[in-house]
Amino acid sequence: MMNRFWVFLVLVTIVSGCTTSELSTEPVDVAVGESRLPCSVIGVWRGVIPCADCPGINYNLSLNEDNTFEEMMTYQERDVEPFSRTGTWNITDGTLTLVAQDTTRTQFDLSIGGELHMLDQSGKRITTNLADKYRLRKDDNLSQASPELWNEKRRLGVDFVATGNEPGWALEIDQEKGMYFKTLPSETIAIETAIPEIVNKGKTITYKATAETGDLIVELTAQPCEDTMSGKMSTHTVRVKAKGIEFNGCGMFLNTKSEEK
Numbered sequence: 701m702m703n704r705f706w707v708f709l710v711l712v713t714i715v716s717g718c719t720t721s722e723l724s725t726e727p728v729d730v731a732v733g734e735s736r737l738p739c740s741v742i743g744v745w746r747g748v749i750p751c752a753d754c755p756g757i758n759y760n761l762s763l764n765e766d767n768t769f770e771e772m773m774t775y776q777e778r779d780v781e782p783f784s785r786t787g788t789w790n791i792t793d794g795t796l797t798l799v800a801q802d803t804t805r806t807q808f809d810l811s812i813g814g815e816l817h818m819l820d821q822s823g824k825r826i827t828t829n830l831a832d833k834y835r836l837r838k839d840d841n842l843s844q845a846s847p848e849l850w851n852e853k854r855r856l857g858v859d860f861v862a863t864g865n866e867p868g869w870a871l872e873i874d875q876e877k878g879m880y881f882k883t884l885p886s887e888t889i890a891i892e893t894a895i896p897e898i899v900n901k902g903k904t905i906t907y908k909a910t911a912e913t914g915d916l917i918v919e920l921t922a923q924p925c926e927d928t929m930s931g932k933m934s935t936h937t938v939r940v941k942a943k944g945i946e947f948n949g950c951g952m953f954l955n956t957k958s959e960e961k
Contacts, residue, residue, distance in 0.1 A: 864949025
């Protein structure tokens with residue numbers, strides 16, 4: 701109970717691609733589809749936020765077209781039921797505000813492209829050493845992605861993307877920020893790391909990093925790879941080891957310059 705209360709204290713406080721210059725300073729009411737919106741935020745956003753007494757909290761936020769939201773927090777490595785709540789959302793002065801049915805409020809800064817940054821109780825950016833952990837990213841379906849999505853990922857700095865099946869998983873690597881791995885559709889494993897150590901050996905590139913939620917090792921081998929479900933061909937076979945469990949799949953670099961690093 702105390703842990704959930706702590707989470708609420710922290711929480712009281714995007715199709716991808718919003719930038720500061722695009723943000724409107726005018727309040728936005730319930731007409732979500734109107735062009736007055738600074739950007740479309742409809743969809744599912746996910747992240748792994750800090751936890752007081754567990755490796756991390758898988759935070760899932762669904763923003764609906766009718767200005768309602770569903771929020772779910774799943775505590776990693778704890779035998780407790782996920783905590784969920786619902787309510788309404790609005791945007792004012794570049795800030796996304798969630799108002800739950802119990803009147804509890806959660807706020808996010810929209811001013812950084814492609815991400816939702818959680819604010820503190822005063823509506824200000826979190827400035828502790830864990831500040832970078834309080835962010836959510838758009839949950840794009842990488843296995844069915846369009847060229848427009850790849851272009852958006854490139855703009856946001858993502859260098860490599862990969863997916864796998866049985867069980868499903870998704871991976872993004874930003875060589876200047878870190879790695880993000882999650883199992884799908886439920887995030888039984890979700891790891892977000894800092895900048896990884898990179899080792900090149902022949903046709904294989906190995907990325908290694910450690911996060912509070914566990915170790916993550918990714919091996920990319922430059923050889924054609926066919927998705928076991930869609931049949932889609934990619935340039936690299938991918939092997940991921942997360943929390944001691946191995947996952948296999950396919951992926952590709954979004955920028956040839958990244959591949960040369």
